[in-house]
Amino acid sequence: MTDVVVGIDVGGTRIKSVLLTRSGDVLAEDTRPTPADASVRLGPALADIVTSLVERGGGESGGPSEARGPGEVREPGGPGEVRPARVGIGVPGIVDEQRQVGVRSANLGWHDLDLQRAFGEHLSLPFVVGHDVRCGLLAEARLGAAQGCTEVLFVPLGTGVAAAQLVGGRLWHGRPWAGEIGHVVVDPDGDPCACGLRGCLETVASAGAIGRRWSALTGRGGDAAEVARLVAAGDQQAISLWHNAIEALAAVISPVVAANGTQLVLVGGGLVRAGDLLLDPLREAVHARLAPAMRPAVAPASLGDRAGSLGAALLSLEAGGVA
Amino acid sequence: MTDVVVGIDVGGTRIKSVLLTRSGDVLAEDTRPTPADASVRLGPALADIVTSLVERGGGESGGPSEARGPGEVREPGGPGEVRPARVGIGVPGIVDEQRQVGVRSANLGWHDLDLQRAFGEHLSLPFVVGHDVRCGLLAEARLGAAQGCTEVLFVPLGTGVAAAQLVGGRLWHGRPWAGEIGHVVVDPDGDPCACGLRGCLETVASAGAIGRRWSALTGRGGDAAEVARLVAAGDQQAISLWHNAIEALAAVISPVVAANGTQLVLVGGGLVRAGDLLLDPLREAVHARLAPAMRPAVAPASLGDRAGSLGAALLSLEAGGVA
Numbered sequence: 001m002t003d004v005v006v007g008i009d010v011g012g013t014r015i016k017s018v019l020l021t022r023s024g025d026v027l028a029e030d031t032r033p034t035p036a037d038a039s040v041r042l043g044p045a046l047a048d049i050v051t052s053l054v055e056r057g058g059g060e061s062g063g064p065s066e067a068r069g070p071g072e073v074r075e076p077g078g079p080g081e082v083r084p085a086r087v088g089i090g091v092p093g094i095v096d097e098q099r100q101v102g103v104r105s106a107n108l109g110w111h112d113l114d115l116q117r118a119f120g121e122h123l124s125l126p127f128v129v130g131h132d133v134r135c136g137l138l139a140e141a142r143l144g145a146a147q148g149c150t151e152v153l154f155v156p157l158g159t160g161v162a163a164a165q166l167v168g169g170r171l172w173h174g175r176p177w178a179g180e181i182g183h184v185v186v187d188p189d190g191d192p193c194a195c196g197l198r199g200c201l202e203t204v205a206s207a208g209a210i211g212r213r214w215s216a217l218t219g220r221g222g223d224a225a226e227v228a229r230l231v232a233a234g235d236q237q238a239i240s241l242w243h244n245a246i247e248a249l250a251a252v253i254s255p256v257v258a259a260n261g262t263q264l265v266l267v268g269g270g271l272v273r274a275g276d277l278l279l280d281p282l283r284e285a286v287h288a289r290l291a292p293a294m295r296p297a298v299a300p301a302s303l304g305d306r307a308g309s310l311g312a313a314l315l316s317l318e319a320g321g322v323a
Numbered sequence: 324m325t326d327v328v329v330g331i332d333v334g335g336t337r338i339k340s341v342l343l344t345r346s347g348d349v350l351a352e353d354t355r356p357t358p359a360d361a362s363v364r365l366g367p368a369l370a371d372i373v374t375s376l377v378e379r380g381g382g383e384s385g386g387p388s389e390a391r392g393p394g395e396v397r398e399p400g401g402p403g404e405v406r407p408a409r410v411g412i413g414v415p416g417i418v419d420e421q422r423q424v425g426v427r428s429a430n431l432g433w434h435d436l437d438l439q440r441a442f443g444e445h446l447s448l449p450f451v452v453g454h455d456v457r458c459g460l461l462a463e464a465r466l467g468a469a470q471g472c473t474e475v476l477f478v479p480l481g482t483g484v485a486a487a488q489l490v491g492g493r494l495w496h497g498r499p500w501a502g503e504i505g506h507v508v509v510d511p512d513g514d515p516c517a518c519g520l521r522g523c524l525e526t527v528a529s530a531g532a533i534g535r536r537w538s539a540l541t542g543r544g545g546d547a548a549e550v551a552r553l554v555a556a557g558d559q560q561a562i563s564l565w566h567n568a569i570e571a572l573a574a575v576i577s578p579v580v581a582a583n584g585t586q587l588v589l590v591g592g593g594l595v596r597a598g599d600l601l602l603d604p605l606r607e608a609v610h611a612r613l614a615p616a617m618r619p620a621v622a623p624a625s626l627g628d629r630a631g632s633l634g635a636a637l638l639s640l641e642a643g644g645v646a
Contacts, residue, residue, distance in 0.1 A: 094616075151498055153582070163582050167490060167497065174490065175474055178584025183614040184577050195614040252578040254507050259476070259486050259579040261501025291506040291518040293417070 004057065006050050006087040006125075007313025009132055010034065010042065012107030012159070016305065017049045019057040019084065020313040024143055027057035027082060029309075038108040043122035050087060050123065057082045087127035088316030089119065090135035090308045096176040100129055103176050106194065128319040133179060135311030136301070137164040138171050140266055142314050145302035149264045153256055154301070155181070155249070156269035161202045165260065181256070182206065186248040201252050205245040207271040213241055228274040243281070250285035257286065257296050268301035275300070327380065329373050329410040329448075330636025332455055333357065333365065335430030335482070339628065340372045342380040342407065343636040347466055350380035350405060352632075362432040366445035373410060373446065380405045410450035411639030412442065413458035413631045419499040420453055426499050429517065451642040456502060458634030459624070460487040461494050463589055465637050468625035472587045476579055477624070478504070478572070479592035480601075484525045488583065504579070505529065509571040524575050528568040530594040536564055551597040566604070573608035580609065580619050591624030598623070 004027060008017040011034060019028040030053055035041035058081070093105030095115075102113040115129040130138075137154035140146040146154070150169040156162060161182035165172045172178065182202035183195045190199025191209070203209050207224040214220070214227045217237060222230075230238035253265055265286065271278060283298035290296075303310060327350060331340040334357060342351040353376055358364035381404065416428030418438075425436040438452040453461075460477035463469040469477070473492040479485060484505035488495045495501065505525035506518045513522025514532070526532050530547035537543070537550045540560060545553075553561035576588055588609065594601060606621035613619075626633060 151501075165582065167495070172490070172583075175584030175586065177581075177617055178474075179582060180614065180617060181578060181581045183617065184581045185612040188611070197614060200614075251574070252581075255504060255575040255578045256582040258504045258507045258575075259488065259502060260495075260583070261498030263498065288511070289508040291503065291520060291523075294500055294503060294506065 004082055004084050005313045005316045006053055006084045007090070007135075007309045007311065007316065008046060008049055008087065009090045009135065009308030009312055010038075010046075010092070010108065011132070011308070012092060015045065015049065016309045017053055018306070018309040018313055019053040019082065020310065020317075022317060026310075028053045029306075030056075034108075039110045039113070042108065043119050046087075046089065046119055047122040047124075050084065050125065054082055054084060084125060086316040086319075087123060087125050088135070088312035088314070088319070089115075089127055089129045090132040090312040090315070091115070091129060092132045094176050094180070095129065095131040097130055097134075097173050101176075102129075128316050130312060130315045131164070131179070132308050132312075133162045134164040134171055134173070135309075135315055136268060136303075136307035137166060137266070137311065138314050138318075139303050139307040139311035140268070140301050141166055141169075141171070143303065143310060144307065145299055146264060146266050151261055151263045152266055153253065153260070153262045153264070153296075154266045154268060155253065156301070157205065157207055157249075157267065157271035158269035159206060159208045161206045161249075163256075165262075167260070181252050184252050186251055201248055204248040207269060210241065210245055210271070214238070217241065224271055225273065228271075228277055231274075232277055242277075246278070246281050246285050249282060250289055254286055254289035258290060258294055261294075262296050265296050265298045266301050267298065268307065272300045327405050327407050328636045328639045329376055329407045330413070330458075330632045330634065330639065331369060331372055331410065332413045332458065332631030332635055333361075333369075333415070333431065334455070334631070335415060338368065338372065339632045340376055341629070341632040341636055342376040342405065343633065343640075345640060349633075351376045352629075353379075357431075360432070361430075362436070365431065366442050369410075369412065369442055370445040370447075373407065373448065377405055377407060407448060409639040409642075410446060410448050411458070411635035411637070411642070412438075412450055412452045413455035413635040413638070414438070414452060415455045417499050417503070418452065418454040420457075420496050423452055424499075425452075451639050453635060453638045454487070454502070455631050455635075456485045457487040457494055457496070458632075458638055459591060459626075459630035460489060460589070460634065461637050461641075462626050462630040462634035463591070463624050464489055464492075464494070466626065466633060467630065468622055469587060469589050474584055474586045475589055476576065476583070476585045476587070476619075477589045477591060478576065479624070480528065480530055480572075480590065480594035481592035482529060482531045484529045484572075486579075488585075490583070504575050507575050509574055524571055527571040530592060533564065533568055533594070537561070540564065547594055548596065551600055554597075555600055565600075569601070569604050569608050572605060573612055577609055577612035581613060581617055584617075585619050588619050588621045589624050590621065591627075591630065595623045 017030045094103035100116045152166040154164045163179040163181045187199030191203040193200040211223040287295045340353045417426035423439045475489040486502040486504045510522030514526040516523040534546040610618045
């Protein structure tokens, strides 16, 4: 029998999952669309993912009729048999990890949802639910670009902008909305934000916003990747938009670095595919705002869109103390 | 015998100290000028303060000839006898508390100073050295305005601007320069700062800077308290300068609140004597930059310039586990 866990990253549009051994080997992976009406259909989808991963990973799933806790794992049935001990689930929005409550997720359509109750009806294995961004950082800290760092600010730039932190080498949970740096106002006269304010960082510096602003500015279509290509090609409108995004990010990141003594700003999300075109000016803008001794490393995350599912698996390992 | 500790707050111009019981009673206090050439003369001054406090507090000091550890405290000599078990010392600048090293203090003239060695030659009692701002927050957390809060950003506005934080109810040490928010650039074209950059928060929003900027702007003398009086009286120049300071503070504080999930921004230092003239617009400016669910309380510290010495005493209690 192999000592494994399942990690599931529930996104607004798709669910990525992984069957992971304690030593960090991936035995199976899965990606599927997030069900419409996720608030009702997510539990069954999660159960189906676990079954499917275990089958593909060479084992058997713990079905509802044979539910058992992590201390009740059966003796190995033979070489290659896989029985996950726990499941970790990363979800977006505002998550109260201590109470295991989904405070709010616009994408998944829930509000103050008891996640243990909602998913527990469908999952026979013990599970823990975490915040997707904090899961991503956990994966980068254990398996990716934040290894060996104890004070890390992880900033994924995707549909939105969020953050998670390592403090003293440990994932910082704090209050449920800790990390919501996407909703710091950087331009009071800026674009309206879904949160009700105007000019939030997310309306300027997310991959989504860069694409939208480009379309609004030029009347041409094009996502953030297209804007990045035009920046590299020297397009002045694209450069101006890109520059604004980077300055806004630096204005929000720098105070956090100074207050927290961050040593590494780890940039993730889709926008980081732009590479040095993003990282070099962002590093320069952050450093220009901080006294020399405080200047952090600014580096790309290394696990891409697998960070969330890997981190959810690691969360279940670390929460469950699987030996 | 009374179970007591000594707390000493070493400032650039004066040293405040306190003899504190475990139950929070102050038995004696002392304020004296910081010796010139503090890097050499501070140790003897600290020893003299301990002796003086203990005499005034009704007890005897542990002189060099009778040094003993916290477990070797003598039996009580009689009612009212006071023998401090430990000393806590708060110092300014960049402090590495884990290694007990004074990384840098411009005011006290030291650089990478082994504080245990430097002070241990003169102090016969066990002692611990901490950062003055973190000591101040510890006092506010245990005895002052931060009681009952677990996620706190403490921002004293005095000669400079600094910060300390409670995370999960515990004082956050992190890397030595964590908290140096005074050296986040808020205006790249602003005044030169002692750190070598221009337009640091400290050059706009410290009590010292407000006085200096007022003098430079008007050619009239006047400190921050005078500027506050003029703000209250409706002076447009004073209001503009005050407003700039508050906007700069809010721009630096808000990202930290969002990233860390701060529930209370506790404002201290000399500038907080301006009361609601400072706190109301600062609260408004911070709240305007954050989505409603994230908006923290913004309140004044309550211990004034005693916070540092009280906190140093508490640090020695918490570090030493005095029962």
